[in-house]
Amino acid sequence: MKITGAQALIRSLEHENVDVMFGLPGGCILPAYDPLLESTIRHVLVRHEQGAGHMAEGYAHVTGRPGVAMVTSGPAATNLVTPLCDAYMDSIPMVAITGQVSTTAIGSDAFQECDTVGITRSVTKHNELVMSADDLPMLIRQAFHIASTGRPGPTLVDVPKDVLQAQMTWHWPSDDDVIASLPGYRPNTKGHPRMIKEAAKLILSAERPVLYVGGGVLKARAAEALRELAETTGIHVVTTLMARGAFPDDHPLCLGMPGMHGNAAAVAAMQRSDLLINLGARFDDRVTGRLDGFAPDAKVIHVDIDPAEQGKVRKPDVPIVGDCRDVIGKLVNAIRHQLDSGATQADTSAWKSRISGWREQFPLTYEHSDPGHALKPQFCLEQLRDSAPEGTILVSGVGQHQMWASQYWNFTEPYSWVNSGGLGTMGFSVPAAIGAKVGRPDRTVWAVDGDGCFQMTAQELVTASVERIPIKVAILNNSYLGMVRQWQEMFYEERYSEVYLSTELPDFVKWSEAMGCVGIRVDSPEEVAPAIDKANSINDRPVVVDFRVDASEKVFPMVPAGATNDDLVLPASQSADVGSLR
Amino acid sequence: MNNTHHILSVLVQNRPGVLARVASLFARRGYNIFSLAVAPAESDAQSRITIVVDVESSPLEQIVKQLFKLVDVVKISELDPTESVERELLLATVRAAPEDRSQVIELTSIFEGKILAVGTTAITVSLDGHPSKLDDFEALLDGYGLVELQRTGRVALSKLDRTAQPRATRKAS
Numbered sequence: 001m002k003i004t005g006a007q008a009l010i011r012s013l014e015h016e017n018v019d020v021m022f023g024l025p026g027g028c029i030l031p032a033y034d035p036l037l038e039s040t041i042r043h044v045l046v047r048h049e050q051g052a053g054h055m056a057e058g059y060a061h062v063t064g065r066p067g068v069a070m071v072t073s074g075p076a077a078t079n080l081v082t083p084l085c086d087a088y089m090d091s092i093p094m095v096a097i098t099g100q101v102s103t104t105a106i107g108s109d110a111f112q113e114c115d116t117v118g119i120t121r122s123v124t125k126h127n128e129l130v131m132s133a134d135d136l137p138m139l140i141r142q143a144f145h146i147a148s149t150g151r152p153g154p155t156l157v158d159v160p161k162d163v164l165q166a167q168m169t170w171h172w173p174s175d176d177d178v179i180a181s182l183p184g185y186r187p188n189t190k191g192h193p194r195m196i197k198e199a200a201k202l203i204l205s206a207e208r209p210v211l212y213v214g215g216g217v218l219k220a221r222a223a224e225a226l227r228e229l230a231e232t233t234g235i236h237v238v239t240t241l242m243a244r245g246a247f248p249d250d251h252p253l254c255l256g257m258p259g260m261h262g263n264a265a266a267v268a269a270m271q272r273s274d275l276l277i278n279l280g281a282r283f284d285d286r287v288t289g290r291l292d293g294f295a296p297d298a299k300v301i302h303v304d305i306d307p308a309e310q311g312k313v314r315k316p317d318v319p320i321v322g323d324c325r326d327v328i329g330k331l332v333n334a335i336r337h338q339l340d341s342g343a344t345q346a347d348t349s350a351w352k353s354r355i356s357g358w359r360e361q362f363p364l365t366y367e368h369s370d371p372g373h374a375l376k377p378q379f380c381l382e383q384l385r386d387s388a389p390e391g392t393i394l395v396s397g398v399g400q401h402q403m404w405a406s407q408y409w410n411f412t413e414p415y416s417w418v419n420s421g422g423l424g425t426m427g428f429s430v431p432a433a434i435g436a437k438v439g440r441p442d443r444t445v446w447a448v449d450g451d452g453c454f455q456m457t458a459q460e461l462v463t464a465s466v467e468r469i470p471i472k473v474a475i476l477n478n479s480y481l482g483m484v485r486q487w488q489e490m491f492y493e494e495r496y497s498e499v500y501l502s503t504e505l506p507d508f509v510k511w512s513e514a515m516g517c518v519g520i521r522v523d524s525p526e527e528v529a530p531a532i533d534k535a536n537s538i539n540d541r542p543v544v545v546d547f548r549v550d551a552s553e554k555v556f557p558m559v560p561a562g563a564t565n566d567d568l569v570l571p572a573s574q575s576a577d578v579g580s581l582r
Numbered sequence: 583m584n585n586t587h588h589i590l591s592v593l594v595q596n597r598p599g600v601l602a603r604v605a606s607l608f609a610r611r612g613y614n615i616f617s618l619a620v621a622p623a624e625s626d627a628q629s630r631i632t633i634v635v636d637v638e639s640s641p642l643e644q645i646v647k648q649l650f651k652l653v654d655v656v657k658i659s660e661l662d663p664t665e666s667v668e669r670e671l672l673l674a675t676v677r678a679a680p681e682d683r684s685q686v687i688e689l690t691s692i693f694e695g696k697i698l699a700v701g702t703t704a705i706t707v708s709l710d711g712h713p714s715k716l717d718d719f720e721a722l723l724d725g726y727g728l729v730e731l732q733r734t735g736r737v738a739l740s741k742l743d744r745t746a747q748p749r750a751t752r753k754a755s
Contacts, residue, residue: 121603122610126653129598146653184595184656308647 005133006031006164009097010039012140015172018068020044020059020438022052026072027112029099031164044438044467049076051431051460053083057092058435061418062393062443064221066093066147067435073099074112077158078119082425084154085123089422090242091219093152095143096124102162103131116158125153130160133168141178150187151306152219187305191322191330199277199301199318200334204343206275206299208351209235212258212287215242215421216280216304222325223247223414226279229332234348236355238266240281242421245411255355259287260559261403264362264568267557268581269355270295271565278302280324283313284422293564303327358581362574364407366553374550375525377401377476381408383528384446384474389536392444393418393436397429397453400482403555405448427456433471434464444472444536451477451501451508458511464542465516472535473517473544478551479503486554491561512544521546586638587616589666589738592631592649593657596622600654604631607652613645614638617735628656632737661738668738671710672720673698677727678705686726693719704729 003011009032013021020042025033036043046052049071056067071080077098087094101110117129126146128139136159143155173181203209217226223246230237230253237247238258247254255266270276276298281287288294291313302309302316303324310319320327339345366378381404388394394409395418396402402419411417418436420428433447454475464471478485485499512519518538522531522545535543556571570578594600601620608615614636623630635645646658661668678686686705690697695709709719713736720731 117599118602121599121606182653184650185653306651308644308651310647311641312644 001170002167003170004031004035004164005136005159005166005168007035008133008136008168008170009140009159009164010035010041011170012137012172013041013068014039015137016140016144017065021068021070022046022055022059022435023070024049024052024072024076026076026099028101028161029070029072029076029097029159029164031161032070032097032099032159044434044463044469046431046463047459048457049079050082050427051434051457051463053080053094053096054086054425054428054431054457055435055438055460056094056096057083057087057090058395058418058432059439060087060092060094060435061432062415062436063439064093064415066095066144068095068097070097071099072112073101073116074114077114077116081120081123082423084120084156086420086423086425086428087154088123088125090420091152091215092154093147094154095147096120096154096156098156098158099164100129100158100160103160104162106160116156120156123154124156125151127156127158129158130163133163133166136163136168137171138173138178138181141173142182145178145182146185150185150189151216188307188321189305189323189326191303191320191327193330195318195320196327196330196334199320200331200338201343202275202299202301202318203233203235203277203331203335204338204345207346207348208273209233209275209277209348210269210273211235211237212240212270212276212278212281213237213243213246214240214279214281217243217246217324217328218280218414220280220305220324220326221414222279222323222328225325225328225332227251229328229335232332232335233345234352235277236269236352238262238270239411240284240287241406241419243281244406244409244417245414248412249410250412255359257406259284260289260561261407261555261557262287263364263407264557264570264574264581265355265358267559267565267568268358270298271581272354273298276300278304278316279328280304282309288313289559289565289567290563293566361577361580362557362570365571365573366556367573369525369550371525375523375528375548377478377547377549377553378404378408379525380474380476380522380528380547380549381405381448384448384532385409387529387532387536388446389444391442392416392446393440395419395429395433395436395445395447397447397449398424398426399450399453400478400486400553400555401448401450401453401476404476407555426450426453429453430457430471430473431460433473434460434469437469437471447471447473449473449475450482451475451479452481454508455501455506458515461512461515461517461542461544468540469542470539471542473542475508475544475546476549477508477546478549478553480551482551483555485551489554508544508546512542515542517542517544519544519546521548523548586636587634588637588642589661589663589668589736590633590635590646590649591659591661591738591740592633592655593623594629594631594652595654595656596627596629597654600629601631603652603654604633604649607648611640611645611648613640617733619735619737632735634736659740661740666738666740668712668736669710670713670716670736671708671734672716673706673708673732674720674723675704675706675729675731676723677703677729679703682726686723689719689722695719
């Protein structure tokens with residue numbers, strides 16, 4: 001039976017088990033929105049296409065399934081570029097469907113025409129322009145296959161209007177057909193046995209080992225395997241910004257986040273280590289600091305599904321290309337096997353007591369405000385954390401609030417933290433939180449945002465209200481672009497340039513109410529807990545809490561840009577003792 | 583071609599935009615292309631791109647691995663100049679006043695090149711062969727004054743061994 005390309009597109013998405021998509025219709029994609037009326041797929045109508053992209057990302061973060069965004073051509077497609085790049089940097093599976101002008105008009109500078117495939121080439125794992133309706137099922141299958149296998153990432157399918165309108169005979173390619181159609185795409189998921197044996201040997205002989213865990217562990221759904229590895233070997237774990245929750249923060253072996261704003265013990269443990277066991281991390285510059293001074297005595301085992309990550313930044317002694325769950329499982333077996341056949345693990349007790357010393361001496365800390373003085377953002381986060389319902393998912397934007405959220409939250413399970421790591425996209429949190437809530441409606445979703453970030457994408461709260469997606473937003477409002485302000489204070493001699501937003505404007509409570517949310521303003525410490533309790537009790541609409549916080553508060557510890565991790569700047573109360581980290 | 587240059591023979595799916603994908607990857611990652619030649623390969627479904635890369639700025643291994651991440655890239659072989667056959671074509675229009683004409687013609691015939699066109703003050707010649715031979719020829723022609731020069735960039739295949747099987751190629755993984 002003949003159907004239209006538009007029907008084939010929607011049917012293909014249904015066959016890929018898409019339950020929800022985020023989008024906004026327009027000229028060229030119009031034909032695809034018609035069969036959507038009869039589809040089982042829920043469509044969330046956004047207020048700006050960037051929102052659709054971040055919602056798809058938030059959905060993918062918490063479910064592990066590709067998030068889907070569908071928008072029209074031209075400006076709609078260009079509005080998707082930021083979320084695509086964000087998803088590319090953070091390896092988030094996402095499929096974008098964009099409308100395109102008819103094949104006959106391509107290249108003529110037609111209304112709302114742009115070279116979507118050209119523009120998005122370097123921010124997608126793969127993209128395709130569909131030239132015939134007959135190709136649609138295969139190209140959609142390929143897009144989902146590529147987005148969700150190997151190192152996940154965003155894919156884009158650009159569909160001209162006449163392709164959507166054309167007639168085609170429905171067919172659904174088999175798994176084998178899809179694989180055969182992509183001879184150049186063969187992700188290697190199984191670690192090399194000899195390398196795994198080698199790694200096990202190195203792990204058992206290390207006296208100062210650290211498990212350096214990145215987002216790849218979450219992508220591979222390897223949190224349980226990781227826990228087994230850590231507990232079998234007794235090795236401490238650092239979880240990067242992309243891996244928060246991959247290992248429980250309340251576990252005795254957890255050192256928290258490393259890097260520029262990492263916990264002092266996590267940073268020092270990596271610096272002094274003799275073996276870094278990198279599981280699905282990529283030696284990001286925000287983790288390593290100045291590279292030539294990073295973990296100078298450490299040998300490196302690097303497990304990554306992307307061969308190009310091996311040796312890209314730091315040359316590994318034992319490179320293992322493979323899926324983290326597969327490799328970690330085999331690593332545990334290899335270690336057990338070696339122990340059973342008489343090998344012994346090196347004595348790590350001196351190292352462990354050194355780490356405990358650092359943890360005791362350098363906990364995360366801030367100066368609490370005196371009564372009647374400005375509210376501290378860290379205090380708000382502690383209160384939020386302590387009264388968060390079980391299973392709460394935390395989403396954040398980018399900047400100071402993001403670092404405090406990562407530092408002060410207590411992550412106890414995987415997929416409970418959603419943020420923009422690699423690209424650092426301000427405005428990520430509100431739409432990503434909406435996507436996360438759609439993916440996990442059973443969970444409470446709190447977005448922690450800055451006042452700068454919030455103003456970039458807040459209009460999606462209208463989407464949340466209309467679509468009944470009751471997220472909660474905590475704005476840590478210091479009236480500044482806080483992280484920029486911190487750098488100008490510390491590195492530009494307090495010359496504050498274009499960094500002050502406004503204390504009066506906007507009125508976040510009125511704005512939130514105008515968007516159908518409950519708005520609450522909090523100025524003093526004693527108002528914090530009641531406001532959070534109230535927000536937690538509202539589940540029929542979004543809530544926005546405007547916490548008016550101390551603008552002078554800075555994120556510590558901090559490794560200044562360009563410095564090595566040994567030059568960690570600690571809060572004033574600890575800075576006298578910095579020498580004991582070396 | 584100098585010692586920071588390496589030859590990559592890249593087999594790709596013959597699809598719209600594949601050259602743009604390869605080129606934009608090089609641009610985006612800051613890799614330098616010294617020369618590039620592309621045409622359909624033994625199967626119409628695939629094309630072979632011969633790229634001479636300058637690896638001074640980034641290690642060859644990274645370039646190969648990043649290239650192999652492109653979905654349309656099927657196979658990458660790094661060709662060792664001593665273990666491969668290389669050819670290139672050169673077209674040149676050289677200044678040749680009547681009194682110089684016979685010298686240019688003689689030079690071309692020594693190199694076993696061809697005279698393609700003769701004008702009143704210039705000659706167009708062609709030469710195909712090993713790129714280093716073309717380098718020598720080009721340098722000598724330059725003495726007369728090159729009006730226009732076009733080289734194709736090298737194409738290369740690995741040498742056959744004694745059993746006439748293609749040499750094992752390196753596949754990035």
